[in-house]
Amino acid sequence: MLSPKLQVKIFNITIHSFHFFGVLGFILGTLLGAFLCYFLNLSVSIILLMSLTGAAIFFLLAFGAKAITGKEVIVYYHHEIAILIACSCVLKIFHWPVLQYLDITILGIATFLAFGRIGCLSVGCCHGRPAKKGIVYSHEHVKAGFTPYYEGITLLPVQLIESLFVFFVVIAGSLMILNDAIPGTVLIFYTVVYGSFRFVLEFFRGDAERPYFRGLSEAQWTTLVLIAVSIIMSSAGITPLYNWHIMMTALLLLFSAFIILRNNYGSKVTNPRHVKQIAI
Numbered sequence: 001m002l003s004p005k006l007q008v009k010i011f012n013i014t015i016h017s018f019h020f021f022g023v024l025g026f027i028l029g030t031l032l033g034a035f036l037c038y039f040l041n042l043s044v045s046i047i048l049l050m051s052l053t054g055a056a057i058f059f060l061l062a063f064g065a066k067a068i069t070g071k072e073v074i075v076y077y078h079h080e081i082a083i084l085i086a087c088s089c090v091l092k093i094f095h096w097p098v099l100q101y102l103d104i105t106i107l108g109i110a111t112f113l114a115f116g117r118i119g120c121l122s123v124g125c126c127h128g129r130p131a132k133k134g135i136v137y138s139h140e141h142v143k144a145g146f147t148p149y150y151e152g153i154t155l156l157p158v159q160l161i162e163s164l165f166v167f168f169v170v171i172a173g174s175l176m177i178l179n180d181a182i183p184g185t186v187l188i189f190y191t192v193v194y195g196s197f198r199f200v201l202e203f204f205r206g207d208a209e210r211p212y213f214r215g216l217s218e219a220q221w222t223t224l225v226l227i228a229v230s231i232i233m234s235s236a237g238i239t240p241l242y243n244w245h246i247m248m249t250a251l252l253l254l255f256s257a258f259i260i261l262r263n264n265y266g267s268k269v270t271n272p273r274h275v276k277q278i279a280i
Contacts, residue, residue, distance in 0.1 A: 014025025017122030029108035050105045054083040077222045099183035117163035126157030129206035184239035195223040196272040214260045
């Protein structure tokens, strides 16, 4: 069983793990974007501007959420959508190739997410459900804000699972770009493949704070909306359309319909919200 550390020590400097991995992800995501632009003979300065735009939107949303709720709340999908919209607007205003730079931008965002989930693993946010093997959080984590009734309980490391999968998506997406994929392909690939994986992984999450509706979490509903939008854009000729895109979308929609119509997830004792009610 693994018990993560809340802090990282580098050259006698102590840094909060969540912040350390977040900054590391941003730096490496930006470097990846710069490398891909250099390889494709695109403007490195434009992708650096996309990184700065993304950082500005991230902090704007983070500080805005804290001002409203009184605590630090970071919802990945909210930030991804806002950053992509902002970057699209900037690219459109200056008449730069939108899809080419968005393909690279989404991989930078994914790199940030992959490292960010390691930060989540370190502090205990976005944690999984109880399991026979996994990760255990201590009283030190509880004092830092971790769910008290899960102290000392072995939990499934969903953050690490997600991180590893996103690293795979980043590698696959980078290879697509390096092999001259049609602009917009990587954006669709990430939306559908990561979205489908995240949809399934949500069933193994153990944090009770996220809203649910009709048996699906907010992230699952957001996934469905994003994939539906991707199909609409591809059908309209804005982005390329692939058979695998249509097939994966159809399967996910059918699975979602089955859950909505037949699932009683909201009433199960193992539902994270019910676990919270029993625990307190």
